[in-house]
Amino acid sequence: MPSNKPDTVAVTRRDEALVFDGVLTRPVVASAWRQAQALRAGATRLDLTAVSRIDSAGLAMLVALARSGDIRQLEGAPAGYAELRAAYRLDDALGFAAG
Numbered sequence: 502m503p504s505n506k507p508d509t510v511a512v513t514r515r516d517e518a519l520v521f522d523g524v525l526t527r528p529v530v531a532s533a534w535r536q537a538q539a540l541r542a543g544a545t546r547l548d549l550t551a552v553s554r555i556d557s558a559g560l561a562m563l564v565a566l567a568r569s570g571d572i573r574q575l576e577g578a579p580a581g582y583a584e585l586r587a588a589y590r591l592d593d594a595l596g597f598a599a600g
Contacts, residue, residue, distance in 0.1 A: 508523075508524060508526065508528050508529055509523045509524070509529060510522065510523035510524060510525060510529040510532060510533045510536075510552075511523055511536070512533055512536035512537045512540060513540070514540040514544070515548070517543065517544055517545045517546055518544065518545075518546040518547070518548040518576070519537055519540055519541060519544045519546070519547050519548065519566070520548040520551065521533065521547070521548065521549055521551065521552050522551040522552070523551070523552065523553070524552065524553055524554050524555070524559075524579075525549075525552055525554070525555040525556070525558075525559025525560075525562065525563070525579070526554065526555070526556045526558060526559055527556060527558035527559075530558045530559055530561075530562050533559070533562060534562055534565075537562075537566055541566065541570055543571070544570060544571070544572065545571050545572060545573050545574065546572065546573070546574040546575070546576060547563060547566065547567070547572055547574070547575045547576070548576045548577060549563075549575065549576060549577035549578065549579055549582070550576055550577035551577070552577060552579040553579055553580060554579050554580040554581050555579045555580070555581050555582050555585065556581060556585070557585055557589075560582070560585045560586070560589065560591075563575070563595055564591065564595045567594065567595040567596075568595075568596075572594075572595075573594070575593070575594075575595065
């Protein structure tokens with residue numbers, strides 16, 4: 502269940518997943534990045550099921566995480582995710598789609 506705390510984020514590790522809880526918006530992206538960096542070794546999934554909303558800064562952070570590691574799967578689609586992914590022409594793996 503998504504957190505009801507506004508403008509906060511927590512990143513934890515569950516098995517091979519980096520698990521995000523809260524929001525992924527510009528005010529918290531730096532904190533989320535630091536938390537994710539400390540936990541990302543060996544992570545293959547990003548779990549966004551507890552994220553209530555995302556903006557372009559949050560999406561950019563996810564793209565950077567996906568490109569800099571072994572991330573192969575993303576779970577969950579917070580409010581705003583599908584529209585941002587389409588606007589930036591990103592595929593399911595957060596890479597740039599052809600065309």
